[in-house]
Amino acid sequence: MxxxxxxxxxxxxxxxxxxxxxxxxxxxxxxxxxxxxxxxxxxxxxxxxxxxxxxxxxxxxxxxxxxxxSPHVVEEKCVACGKCVEICPVGASALVGEVSMIEPNICISCGQCMEACPSEAIDIDxxxxxxxxxxxxxxxxxxxxxxxxxxxxxxxxxxxxxxxxxxxxxxxxxxxxxxxxxxxxxxxxxxxxxxxxxxxxxxxxxxxxxxxxxxxxxxxxxxxxxxxxxxxxxxxxxxxxxxxxxxxxxx
Ligand code: SF4
Ligand code: SF4
Structure with missing residues (x-):
């Protein structure tokens, strides 16, 4: 549909x-x-x-x-590996300088980046x-x-x-x-x-x-x-x- x-x-x-x-x-x-x-x-x-x-x-x-x-990136933990950017199915995650950023208006909160992040730098409340x-x-x-x-x-x-x-x-x-x-x-x-x-x-x-x-x-x-x-x-x-x-x- x-x-x-x-x-x-x-x-x-x-x-x-x-x-x-x-x-x-x-x-x-x-x-x-x-x-x-x-x-x-x-x-x-x-x-x-x-x-x-x-x-x-x-x-x-x-x-x-x-x-x-919607998850957020804990900047101090991010090592800018880009894995969250690669896995995001909707392009909500991007590297900005030395840190990853998640655009909440695009994110569909699938959680895939949280599992892919090697530094546990992506969190939710x-x-x-x-x-x-x-x-x-x-x-x-x-x-x-x-x-x-x-x-x-x-x-x-x-x-x-x-x-x-x-x-x-x-x-x-x-x-x-x-x-x-x-x-x-x-x-x-x-x-x-x-x-x-x-x-x-x-x-x-x-x-x-x-x-x-x-x-x-x-x-x-x-x-x-x-x-x-x-x-x-x-x-x-x-x-x-x-x-x-x-x-x-x-x-
Ligand atoms: S939760 Fe899903 S949609 Fe949102 S940034 Fe992470 S991978 Fe992308
Ligand atoms: S996967 Fe984790 S450590 Fe790698 S860029 Fe994304 S938030 Fe940073």
Whole structure:
């Protein structure tokens, strides 16, 4: 749809009165949402909620969700290697003299430069901006399925559970062994169950997990210590997107 074919869906929530959703998705009677469950540098994890939010929004809607998470360069740490400039998909990063600069009006807050920087010179306001970002994501997910209650099916693939989102131009070793495939009609319950099942696994020592390898410990915190991904689950329940309670039925 090249991001031009979008509809405004009224939601009347804390961050958005309305959200931009692809017109054909907004008009659909029902939907099947298939998501790869994995980690994410600024969301903690990505599952059904995040896939709904980003997958159903046109470019302008994606930008609205990321708007509050624009990273900045800590000048004293920058060694002007240019890696952030090379990797930026939208040309928002540029070397100005001996330091890199990020143009916030162009940046789409994908986080790729943060991962590429060898000096950890690119940072975000983790404490304030990230919870707000996760709420924006969850409101977009709410808008994507508004009016389709009980007519959306969700399938999460808990296979090759990498620490990074699938949008980065690389992959990494999984943080836990493969678990299986989960299905539900509730995206919050599905993501909660997926989250718990991942955490119940033993972490793989050959992965990028920094700590929390033991079964029961939070693997996503072990990969991304500064992010509490469960904020999307708590807020999803608060706004009525779904329930965090679930019952696992093995087939
Ligand atoms: S967050 Fe993404 S879009 Fe923004 S400067 Fe970094 S690489 Fe570019
Ligand atoms: S990748 Fe990091 S160190 Fe290299 S230019 Fe960008 S901000 Fe500076």
């Amino acid at each position: 090249k991001s031009q074919n979008a509809a405004e869906v009224e939601i009347g929530l804390k961050h958005f009165n309305s959200v931009k959703i692809g017109s054909d998705i907004a008009a659909a009677d029902s939907m099947i949402v298939m998501s790869h469950f994995k980690g994410h540098i600024v969301a903690g994890f990505g599952g059904a909620i995040k896939n709904l939010a980003m997958g159903c929004a046109p470019a302008a809607g994606k930008k609205e969700q990321h708007f509050r998470t 983790w404490e304030n901006d990230i919870p707000e970002f996760l709420e924006c994501v969850t409101e977009y997910a709410y808008g994507a399925v508004k009016g389709k209650e009980n007519r959306v099916g969700y399938i999460n693939f808990l296979l090759k559970i990498t620490p990074d989102c699938d949008c980065v131009p690389w992959s990494d070793a999984p943080i836990v062994p493969d678990i299986g495939i989960l299905a539900s009609t509730d995206p919050v319950a599905l993501d909660q169950a997926s989250y718990d099942l991942v955490n119940n696994q033993k972490g793989l020592v050959s992965s990028s997990l920094q700590f929390n390898h033991e079964a029961g410990a939070d693997k996503f915190k072990g990969a991304w210590p500064k992010v509490d991904g469960t904020h999307q689950l708590k807020y999803g329940e608060e706004i009525g997107l779904g329930s965090r309670e679930y019952k696992l039925v093995e087939i």
